[in-house]
Amino acid sequence: MSWTGDPIWLADVLREAGLRVIEHEGWRERGHGDFADIRGVLCHHTAGGGANDWRIVQYGRPDLDGPLAQLVLERDGTYRVIAAGVCWHAGRGSWPGWPTDNANYHVIGIEAVSRGDGSDWTPVQLDAYKRGCAAILRRIGRDANDCVGHREYSSEGKIDPAGIDMDEFRTDVQAIIEREDAPMSAPEVQQIIDFISGFCGPIGSDVKDIREQLCGLEQRDRGQYKGWPQLDDRTVVDALADMISRMDKLERRLVPPSS
Numbered sequence: 001m002s003w004t005g006d007p008i009w010l011a012d013v014l015r016e017a018g019l020r021v022i023e024h025e026g027w028r029e030r031g032h033g034d035f036a037d038i039r040g041v042l043c044h045h046t047a048g049g050g051a052n053d054w055r056i057v058q059y060g061r062p063d064l065d066g067p068l069a070q071l072v073l074e075r076d077g078t079y080r081v082i083a084a085g086v087c088w089h090a091g092r093g094s095w096p097g098w099p100t101d102n103a104n105y106h107v108i109g110i111e112a113v114s115r116g117d118g119s120d121w122t123p124v125q126l127d128a129y130k131r132g133c134a135a136i137l138r139r140i141g142r143d144a145n146d147c148v149g150h151r152e153y154s155s156e157g158k159i160d161p162a163g164i165d166m167d168e169f170r171t172d173v174q175a176i177i178e179r180e181d182a183p184m185s186a187p188e189v190q191q192i193i194d195f196i197s198g199f200c201g202p203i204g205s206d207v208k209d210i211r212e213q214l215c216g217l218e219q220r221d222r223g224q225y226k227g228w229p230q231l232d233d234r235t236v237v238d239a240l241a242d243m244i245s246r247m248d249k250l251e252r253r254l255v256p257p258s259s
C-alpha cells in the first residue's frame with residue numbers, strides 16, 4: 001500500500017500510535033501545494049530548543065515562507081500537526097528511491113525541538129520520534145530505510161538531527177513497525193493476562209501503591225514511568241491497549257468478512 005496526495009491522516013495515525021497530538025487550526029489546508037506520492041520521513045532538529053520553535057515552522061522566517069515542516073515534535077514527546085500540504089524543509093540532496101533535489105513533494109518532515117548540539121534530547125522525545133516515524137511509515141507502506149536524517153540526505157552540509165545515530169534510529173523504528181505488524185501470539189497474551197491477574201495482590205491504602213502497580217516502581221523524568229520489565233517496560237495500561245489492538249487485528253484476520 002502506498003499513499004499519493006496530502007497526508008490528511010497524520011493526526012489520527014499518530015494518536016493511534018499512542019502519541020500526544022496537538023492539531024493546529026487549519027493544518028489540513030496549510031502547505032505549498034499538494035503532495036505527489038509519499039516515500040518517507042525526513043528527520044530534523046529545530047536548532048532552537050524553546051517552546052516557541054513551532055512558530056517558525058508554521059509561519060516561516062524572513063527568507064523562507066512557512067510552513068517548513070508538517071510536524072513539530074516537542075521535548076515532552078507531543079506532536080504538533082502543522083500542515084498536510086508540501087513544506088519547505090528538504091533542500092537539495094539525494095537518497096536512494098527519492099527524487100534528487102526534489103524531496104519536498106515526496107517526504108514528510110518532522111522538526112524536533114532541540115538546541116541542535118545533540119545534548120538536549122529527552123528520552124520521552126526520542127521514544128516519540130521513533131514511534132511517530134514508525135506509524136507514518138506503516139501508513140504509507142514503507143519501511144525504516146525511508147526514515148532519513150536531514151544530514152544524510154542533504155548535499156548542503158546540514159547536520160541535523162545532531163546527536164542521533166540514524167542507523168540505530170532506523171533499527172529501532174523497524175522493530176516498532178514489525179512489532180505492530182505481528183499479531184500477538186497466544187503465549188504472549190497469556191503472559192500478560194497472568195501478569196495482570198497476579199499483580200492485583202494486597203494494595204495498601206496509599207495512592208502511591210496503586211500508581212506504582214499500574215506504572216512501574218520507578219519514576220522517570222517528569223511524570224514518565226519506567227513501566228514493568230515483564231511488559232517490555234510498558235505500563236499496564238499501555239500493555240493492555242497494545243494487546244487489545246493486536247487481538248482485534250488477529251480477529252479480523254481469522255474471521256472471514258461476512259458477505
Ligand SMILES: [Zn+2]
Nearest residue numbers: 044045150160
Ligand atoms: Zn533540517
